[in-house]
Amino acid sequence: xxxxxxxxxxxxxxxxxxxxxxxxxxxxxxxxxxxxxxxxxxxxxxxxxxxxxxxxxxxxxxxxxxxxxxxxxxxxxxxxxxxxxxxxxxxxxxxxxxxxxxxxxxxxxxxxxxxxxxxxxxxxxxxxxxxxxxxxxxxxxxxxxxxxxxxxxxxxxxxxxxxxxxxxxxxxxxxxxxxxxxxxxxxxxxxxxxxxxxxxxxxxxxxxxxxxxxxxxxxxxxxxxxxxxxxxxxxxxxxxxxxxxxxxxxxxxxxxxxxxxxxxxxxxxxxxxxxxxxxxxxxxxxxxxxxxxxxxxxxxxxxxxxxxxxxxxxxxxxxxxxxxxxxxxxxxxxxxxxxxxxxxxxxxxxxxxxxxxxxxxxxxxxxxxxxxxxxx
Numbered sequence: 001x002x003x004x005x006x007x008x009x010x011x012x013x014x015x016x017x018x019x020x021x022x023x024x025x026x027x028x029x030x031x032x033x034x035x036x037x038x039x040x041x042x043x044x045x046x047x048x049x050x051x052x053x054x055x056x057x058x059x060x061x062x063x064x065x066x067x068x069x070x071x072x073x074x075x076x077x078x079x080x081x082x083x084x085x086x087x088x089x090x091x092x093x094x095x096x097x098x099x100x101x102x103x104x105x106x107x108x109x110x111x112x113x114x115x116x117x118x119x120x121x122x123x124x125x126x127x128x129x130x131x132x133x134x135x136x137x138x139x140x141x142x143x144x145x146x147x148x149x150x151x152x153x154x155x156x157x158x159x160x161x162x163x164x165x166x167x168x169x170x171x172x173x174x175x176x177x178x179x180x181x182x183x184x185x186x187x188x189x190x191x192x193x194x195x196x197x198x199x200x201x202x203x204x205x206x207x208x209x210x211x212x213x214x215x216x217x218x219x220x221x222x223x224x225x226x227x228x229x230x231x232x233x234x235x236x237x238x239x240x241x242x243x244x245x246x247x248x249x250x251x252x253x254x255x256x257x258x259x260x261x262x263x264x265x266x267x268x269x270x271x272x273x274x275x276x277x278x279x280x281x282x283x284x285x286x287x288x289x290x291x292x293x294x295x296x297x298x299x300x301x302x303x304x305x306x307x308x309x310x311x312x313x314x315x316x317x318x319x320x321x322x323x324x325x326x327x328x329x330x331x332x333x334x335x336x337x338x339x340x341x342x343x344x345x346x347x348x349x350x351x352x353x354x355x356x357x358x359x360x361x362x363x364x365x366x367x368x369x370x371x372x373x374x375x376x
Contacts, residue, residue, distance in 0.1 A: 029248025057157030
């Protein structure tokens with residue numbers, strides 16, 4: 001996860017050099033459009049403004065529940081007794097019964113699809129023992145994912161009044177959405193479900209874009225009097241996925257319109273350029289004191305970047321190694337940086353990682369490399 005934080009810290013985009021159509025004028029108080037594969041910020045307004053996220057909070061709750069399922073600390077078939085605290089939670093609800101056993105699968109779908117606050121609290125208690133302890137987990141995970149301007153107080157984002165110390169930013173929420181899509185694709189797929197029925201009550205997903213655009217497959221709506229109407233949306237067209245975040249719009253119509261305008265602009269104004277395949281070794285880098293004297297450097301996912309339309313043939317890449325590389329080297333650890341230019345202008349810097357592990361060499365090998373390093 002340190003690599004993920006480094007990745008987002010190093011990403012840069014020189015908007016001054018982008019020969020693109022101008023970004024749309026939006027009504028949202030803050031917004032951002034991000035390329036999922038590369039983490040590029042294609043356009044933004046007030047992306048680091050701290051605002052209440054309302055139910056967008058549940059994206060972090062979803063991430064932690066998915067992580068607990070992945071690590072076998074929870075199972076979808078496991079039952080959870082719904083506490084009175086969870087049952088009494090107001091706002092959007094899944095209508096789960098108090099003091100009754102409900103399967104995790106039903107709670108999870110109720111939270112993700114229906115945005116059930118009661119289901120969110122019940123899941124938080126199942127994962128961490130209490131919602132307060134779960135909130136502490138949320139904040140630790142936020143730090144681990146590189147969300148620098150985020151603080152959570154509960155699992156749902158629901159408060160009876162303003163809660164200014166429960167906040168995030170458009171940039172952090174885009175990073176969080178990217179992490180959920182990358183780390184838990186099976187959970188992300190739930191966000192494309194248009195409705196869910198529990199206890200005979202059928203409720204619709206609040207994300208209107210699921211009906212407006214077949215390429216949209218998520219992600220989360222939010223609303224409160226303090227937050228306004230908010231939406232994290234994501235769409236995949238061809239090899240490229242974009243993530244938009246709009247915060248603080250005045251209505252459901254406005255958040256849907258802003259989000260769709262932003263996604264359409266991103267897919268229209270930029271071309272997708274696939275530079276490297278997942279697991280492809282860009283280069284073999286020299287390693288000192290290792291059982292092998294070189295390690296392949298590359299990306300853990302297909303590396304696709306967005307460039308201004310018509311500039312795909314103007315992309316150039318340069319690999320800069322972090323020398324000297326000294327064993328042991330863990331698979332997936334940063335070993336260099338790919339520097340991109342478009343039309344001769346800087347376009348971004350992206351960490352590359354070791355494609356395999358390199359253990360430490362024997363004593364003689366280490367001594368010989370000590371000598372080599374001395375004369376470097």
